[in-house]
Amino acid sequence: MHFNSCEKRRIYVGLAKQGRLNVSKMTVPGQKKQRKSTAPTMLHVAEAARVSVATVSALINGTATVSPELSQRIAQAIRDIGYKRNAIARSLKMGTTRTIGLTVPHITNPFFTDVVSVIQQAFDRAGYAVMLCCTDEDLNTQDEQIRLLLDRMVDGLIVARVGDGGILKRIVEDANVPVVLLDRLCEGVDTDAVVLDNQRAVFDAITYLVHLGHRRIGYITGTSDISPMHGRMTGYREALQAAGLPFESELVRHGNFHEVDGYNASMQLLSLHDRPTAVFSANNPMVIGTMKAIRDIGLSCPEDISVACFDDFPWSDVFVPQLTTVAQPVQAIGEQAANLLLDRLAGNRDAPPRKLVLKGRLMIRNSCRPLGAIVQTVSA
Amino acid sequence: MHFNSCEKRRIYVGLAKQGRLNVSKMTVPGQKKQRKSTAPTMLHVAEAARVSVATVSALINGTATVSPELSQRIAQAIRDIGYKRNAIARSLKMGTTRTIGLTVPHITNPFFTDVVSVIQQAFDRAGYAVMLCCTDEDLNTQDEQIRLLLDRMVDGLIVARVGDGGILKRIVEDANVPVVLLDRLCEGVDTDAVVLDNQRAVFDAITYLVHLGHRRIGYITGTSDISPMHGRMTGYREALQAAGLPFESELVRHGNFHEVDGYNASMQLLSLHDRPTAVFSANNPMVIGTMKAIRDIGLSCPEDISVACFDDFPWSDVFVPQLTTVAQPVQAIGEQAANLLLDRLAGNRDAPPRKLVLKGRLMIRNSCRPLGAIVQTVSA
DNA sequence: AACGCTAATCGAAACGTTTCGAATGTGTCA
DNA sequence: TGACACATTCGAAACGTTTCGATTAGCGTT
Numbered sequence: 158m159h160f161n162s163c164e165k166r167r168i169y170v171g172l173a174k175q176g177r178l179n180v181s182k183m184t185v186p187g188q189k190k191q192r193k194s195t196a197p198t199m200l201h202v203a204e205a206a207r208v209s210v211a212t213v214s215a216l217i218n219g220t221a222t223v224s225p226e227l228s229q230r231i232a233q234a235i236r237d238i239g240y241k242r243n244a245i246a247r248s249l250k251m252g253t254t255r256t257i258g259l260t261v262p263h264i265t266n267p268f269f270t271d272v273v274s275v276i277q278q279a280f281d282r283a284g285y286a287v288m289l290c291c292t293d294e295d296l297n298t299q300d301e302q303i304r305l306l307l308d309r310m311v312d313g314l315i316v317a318r319v320g321d322g323g324i325l326k327r328i329v330e331d332a333n334v335p336v337v338l339l340d341r342l343c344e345g346v347d348t349d350a351v352v353l354d355n356q357r358a359v360f361d362a363i364t365y366l367v368h369l370g371h372r373r374i375g376y377i378t379g380t381s382d383i384s385p386m387h388g389r390m391t392g393y394r395e396a397l398q399a400a401g402l403p404f405e406s407e408l409v410r411h412g413n414f415h416e417v418d419g420y421n422a423s424m425q426l427l428s429l430h431d432r433p434t435a436v437f438s439a440n441n442p443m444v445i446g447t448m449k450a451i452r453d454i455g456l457s458c459p460e461d462i463s464v465a466c467f468d469d470f471p472w473s474d475v476f477v478p479q480l481t482t483v484a485q486p487v488q489a490i491g492e493q494a495a496n497l498l499l500d501r502l503a504g505n506r507d508a509p510p511r512k513l514v515l516k517g518r519l520m521i522r523n524s525c526r527p528l529g530a531i532v533q534t535v536s537a
Numbered sequence: 538m539h540f541n542s543c544e545k546r547r548i549y550v551g552l553a554k555q556g557r558l559n560v561s562k563m564t565v566p567g568q569k570k571q572r573k574s575t576a577p578t579m580l581h582v583a584e585a586a587r588v589s590v591a592t593v594s595a596l597i598n599g600t601a602t603v604s605p606e607l608s609q610r611i612a613q614a615i616r617d618i619g620y621k622r623n624a625i626a627r628s629l630k631m632g633t634t635r636t637i638g639l640t641v642p643h644i645t646n647p648f649f650t651d652v653v654s655v656i657q658q659a660f661d662r663a664g665y666a667v668m669l670c671c672t673d674e675d676l677n678t679q680d681e682q683i684r685l686l687l688d689r690m691v692d693g694l695i696v697a698r699v700g701d702g703g704i705l706k707r708i709v710e711d712a713n714v715p716v717v718l719l720d721r722l723c724e725g726v727d728t729d730a731v732v733l734d735n736q737r738a739v740f741d742a743i744t745y746l747v748h749l750g751h752r753r754i755g756y757i758t759g760t761s762d763i764s765p766m767h768g769r770m771t772g773y774r775e776a777l778q779a780a781g782l783p784f785e786s787e788l789v790r791h792g793n794f795h796e797v798d799g800y801n802a803s804m805q806l807l808s809l810h811d812r813p814t815a816v817f818s819a820n821n822p823m824v825i826g827t828m829k830a831i832r833d834i835g836l837s838c839p840e841d842i843s844v845a846c847f848d849d850f851p852w853s854d855v856f857v858p859q860l861t862t863v864a865q866p867v868q869a870i871g872e873q874a875a876n877l878l879l880d881r882l883a884g885n886r887d888a889p890p891r892k893l894v895l896k897g898r899l900m901i902r903n904s905c906r907p908l909g910a911i912v913q914t915v916s917a
Numbered sequence: 918a919a920c921g922c923t924a925a926t927c928g929a930a931a932c933g934t935t936t937c938g939a940a941t942g943t944g945t946c947a
Numbered sequence: 948t949g950a951c952a953c954a955t956t957c958g959a960a961a962c963g964t965t966t967c968g969a970t971t972a973g974c975g976t977t
Binding site: 208209210211212215221222223224227246248249250251252 | 954955956957958959961962963964
Binding site for chain 4: 578579580590591594595598600601622623624625626627628629630631
């Protein structure tokens with residue numbers, strides 16, 4: 158590398174550095190690297206077995222018949238040399254990497270943890286590798302990571318998207334790689350998807366609280382620009398309406414899915430002059446914030462305030478209070494998403510987009526207490 | 538594909554199918570696939586800008602100076618065509634994929650969830666992609682997945698290994714890709730590693746229980762063949778010894794890290810004639826099992842039995858009982874592991890193996906109660 | 918006017934596979 | 948015996964980059 162004309166260099170080369178090219182994440186120049194002991198290649202095998210590389214390839218892939226004698230020799234050579242096929246070269250030639258990309262907002266959110274786990278297993282079984290990215294609920298990060306994955310030529314993408322817009326729309330439209338939307342739909346993006354019937358799930362949960370006698374029910378939701386939050390909000394409104402209760406905007410708070418958001422929102426709700434008797438939190442990290450707020454403000458659950466939330470978790474029934482939750486069928490969600498994508502990868506490219514809507518299940522435990530004298534007919 | 542001589546075919550081609558070749562996860566033959574709209578290549582850009590591909594490459598990578606005029610034309614062409622560099626081709630040529638492999642036993646174990654999250658972020662920042670695999674505590678699965686990752690030519694590997702032996706030893710010795718061991722050391726494998734001072738951590742926890750007045754302390758540990766379990770067991774014994782208490786093997790149970798193992802082990806401990814007054818669980822899923830066993834057997838914590846465990850988690854201080862745990866510095870563990878690997882990737886190949894030992898921290902909450910009349914000097 | 922120096926550009930050879938079509942050998946049938 | 952089908956094998960051209968060495972042009976020196 159010459160730095161003779163530093164000045165010009167800075168100008169011309171700027172393109173890459175400034176990221177103005179649509180080629181994401183370039184290598185830092187000057188980072189040389191060479192594998193010292195080059196791995197044995199097919200050519201080495203071919204030579205050792207005194208055959209052509211074409212024959213070696215044919216045997217390995219079973220794409221043509223190879224005589225027993227040569228098969229023997231080749232197999233021996235492979236063992237002797239310790240040959241391993243270079244999947245990169247193969248990918249280049251085949252146009253397929255047998256790798257998929259998976260992006261989720263937060264892997265530490267137990268819902269996504271579980272789904273990632275299931276998806277990972279499914280693709281592992283199918284011989285695919287999974288590249289995992291976390292977008293941290295940030296649209297730019299998401300765009301960048303999707304680009305990173307596409308650069309790597311993933312064969313498909315499973316996306317629990319963040320925000321609207323972004324490059325997702327373009328990617329789906331270009332249709333070079335199949336995309337499956339997970340948990341969250343995307344306005345105007347017409348592709349395979351697996352989502353929950355959020356509206357119904359929240360409707361059931363709120364209705365349950367209403368049946369317990371609650372009249373003022375706080376609702377902590379996520380940023381309003383993603384589809385599940387729409388559905389959940391609608392479910393909330395409809396449940397109130399069905400019960401003849403007014404919708405009061407002071408009872409609704411928005412957060413960005415983090416624990417701290419749940420904490421702040423809960424603090425506000427609990428400080429209201431006419432405090433709600435129950436709070437529903439739209440995801441798991443936020444409900445932790447809710448519980449901490451309740452603790453910090455000196456109240457207790459369910460005596461002073463009832464709590465329910467979205468997403469079940471393993472601890473939910475071993476501690477006190479045992480949280481009433483809306484459990485998503487994580488296993489099914491993960492498997493269905495994987496199946497949709499695997500189906501596309503198997504060649505079924507032109508089928509119309511399929512949208513799977515799964516049902517949540519209200520897990521009634523004891524974090525919500527009955528209020529006053531009420532009729533105890535609860536529809537689970 | 539011809540199936541004329543089915544019989545022979547089955548015989549010769551068998552190699553691949555039977556998996557006797559050391560080429561893992563072959564494609565199923567007959568799975569054709571072609572991208573319909575081939576993405577624009579560098580050649581297209583070169584033609585559009587009326588330059589050579591060498592010049593395009595030089596501009597994009599900043600490896601040589603390109604005149605302003607040509608830079609302009611090339612940048613324009615890239616934008617017009619919507620060119621994106623093919624990272625696979627680049628990898629093949631460069632011998633580097635800017636991708637690392639990460640294997641953990643269970644991503645649903647919150648300790649690993651957190652560590653994975655941190656590592657993922659660190660590599661994301663550095664422009665690396667992360668391929669994630671879960672070994673499910675199974676040695677064969679682990680071997681297969683490591684092979685899968687190596688096939689994919691990952692530049693490095695971070696492994697929270699399972700069991701002893703396997704191909705890990707060979708891989709580290711062949712030294713083609715740098716390996717960082719996470720959480721668990723590996724007998725006879727000399728490479729970079731980040732682990733916890735398990736012995737000390739458990740020593741502190743048990744000593745704390747002893748100070749509370751406990752004399753019979755149950756200990757639920759993992760399979761004994763991985764390093765942290767050694768250390769933790771030693772810590773247990775030493776704490777007992779320091780307190781002048783006998784080591785009783787009936788108080789020690791082994792499980793395979795799953796919730797159900799913790800449940801079974803706890804059931805056994807709680808059914809002992811002379812029941813322990815405290816139980817320490819060696820990981821997070823297992824302590825859930827412990828709590829369930831306590832509930833199912835009709836006892837309560839901490840009144841009837843004290844519980845402490847390894848690995849902190851977000852819920853630990855919002856529910857009752859608030860669990861006393863040994864918190865691992867997950868952030869530091871993840872970052873250090875990432876740094877060790879990034880350092881190797883940056884070219885520092887020949888430095889001797891570095892082993893980082895981090896300290897755990899006893900988070901005293903209220904799942905352990907003082908027993909009888911005791912001196913309340915607790916060393917945190 | 919011949920020379921050397923530098924900057925800019927390019928042609929072509931890799932990287933390690935897959936695959937197509939051609940070449941070779943072998944046996945069958947008219 | 949010649950023609951033909953079929954089973955094996957192989958040479959060589961891709962796949963889309965990077966990079967080395969060669970080439971050209973411009974320019975100041977002697």
